[in-house]
Amino acid sequence: MTSPAPALPGFAYHRVRVAEGVSLNAAVGGTGPAVVLLHGFPQTHLMWRHVAADLAADHTVICPDLRGYGASDKPAEAGPGTYAKRTMGEDVVALAAALGHDRFALAGHDRGALVAFRAALDHPAAVTHLACLDVLPTLDMWDALHGASAAVGFHLYLMAQPPGLPERMIGADPDGFFGHFLDVWTKDPDALPAEIRAAYLDACRTAVPSIVADYRASAGIDVDHDRADLAAGNRLRMPVAVLQQDWGAALGYDAAALWRAWAPDVRHTTVTCGHFMAEEAPAETVKTLRNLLA
Template identity: 80%
Template sequence: MAPAIAGFTYERIPVADGVSLNAAVGGAGSPIVLLHGFPQTHLMWRHVATDLAADHTVICPDLRGYGASDKPAEAGGATYAKRTMAADIVALARALGHERFALAGHDRGALVAFRAGLDHPATITHLACLDVLPTLDMWEVMRGRSAAIGFHLYLMAQPPGLPEQLIGASPDAFFGHFLDLWANDPRAIPADIRAAYLEACRGAVPSIVADYRASAGIDVDHDQADRQAGNRPAMPVTVLQQDWGAALGFDAAALWRTWAPDLRHVTVTCGHFMAEEAPADVVEALRELLTR
């Protein structure tokens, strides 16, 4: 039997023309949507979701292009623009009866959540972003030898063809590399969950590459337009990060403060997969956020 979030029900919900998202839904109370990162699926939230479901309606979708959600063919940058993916999440919540909701994302999901906070300020009540920088800032600070840690960003930014061919030739080695490298505690991702992540990624190479390609193009354009216009998320924002900002030579908290006027920035002692490695810390931060 495939892994699932205990006690949650699963639905496929249409969110755009020809695109439905797979979503796990559980609990009751004020809604919060949790968005996964790379190279994962909604299962990364399995510990956090069950805790929050004690007093919240918790919605954990697979993003467009990932997991069991639909994977439309890339037709220009807009197909996997974070603006498009954020609109998916707003449509998903609305289909479940929620016009306003809190939103938390990790890694790629955090970029989608951040874009939702910018594009849908009347809809997103609270925003949490885990272990990521806004796209524009990420490209501005990645330089020199330290940029080697982000080699995959540059690989998947290339025009269609070569990245898909290279990654598709050995997907388990490629995606497994990040599961191994970014986890301080490998026990946090047990064998059945790891296998589920690899299986999902194996079947989604073109769409995952398209998601990253968009972040080297149209997503930067959207962030630049917002920066020039002074557009910032007005809702309370919590950012959880490892101490990788100092290691790479920049102040991550300072970068986030330029975007978020109501910010709580927290350094978490764990690897990248903090919802799996330090779920109690993540739950505590999200619960604090929801009181603001």
Template identity: 80%
Template structure:
């Protein structure tokens, strides 16, 4: 049996023509949407979601192309843009009766959340981004041999064909690599959850690659357009991330502050999968954000 968030109800929510997302909903109160990262599904929020559900309606979708959500074929380069995926999130919240909501994302989900905050400021009341930089800044800071840590970014940025073929030849080795090397506490991802992540990724190679490919193309264009016109995040923003800026030679807080005037930037000592490794710390940080 596929693991699920205990005491949450699951449903499929249409977000655009022919595309529906798998969504877990629990709790009651002001709405909070939680977006997962790579190579995970909504299950990464299982501990944090349970804590927040005591005082909030918590909405945990699988992003388009991931988990049990639909995986439309890429057609025109926009199918997996963060703008399209952000519109999905707004559509899910509205379908569940929420025109305004707080939003938190990790990894890929944080990039979707960032775009939602820029594109839909009327809907997003508070924004949290975990362990990423905005796409435009991410590419700017990757350089030299230290950029080898992001080899997957360059692989999946290649034209369609080769990345999908290579990853599909050994999907468990590829996706499992990140589950192994990005955590400081392997026990935080138990065997059944790990298996669920690998099963989901194995079935989603083309859409996952399309998501990453968009981040080397159209997502950069969208970020640059906002930077050129002075677009910023108008809501309170919390960023939690490892201090990998020190290794790569940049000031993460300064980069984020250029996008988010009302920013709290907090370094963490846990691994990349912080919602699973340190759920109490992450839930507490989200509560602090929501109190602002």
């Protein structure tokens, strides 16, 4: 007998239409001011299981699977806009509104942080607070990667290629590809129990084209959007918290300074753990979010 898919205990699951032909799977729990939590790669909303349980004590916590991931819809890539972070950010605003929240705090990890960043820039009236975990803004990320140190981001370059080759290569062994990141980006393997790791791989196995399209957008249209905002002087005007591994110096740049260029009111802190900090260091992650929301 097949075991049921893991779920967030005490959370109700909804399927919410956010755009033409696109509905998101979202877990919703708690009561109080709304907080939307966006997962990263190669994960689903389950990455927030510890953090969401804590925040739900006094917040309405909304944990969706992003467009193209998990149990959410995965529209075919019809052009660069299908998986632009602007489009995915609009999904999030529509999701919150459909659940009755025109204003909400927003936190994202990895890919979800890029969606959150774009949503906050594009919809400042909706996003009251912003938290970004272990990522740089897209434009800064590409500028920061250079020389031999860029090898850590080989997947960024692979999935930036035109449609066809990356999908075939990754699709030939999706468990090997996605499992690689779950293994090498984790300092504490126990933070990803077997059933959670299996759920991530199951979700990614059926989402290769949409995940590649998400990354491909970040090598094109997302850069264009960031560059246009930078030139226009658009900045994040809400309170912003950034929590990152202590990897900035090792890669040759000042991560805090890069973030300050985008967010005048930013609190940048580091934590000693692997990439999956909401699972490896949930107490520190909760502290960062609660300090921001306070």
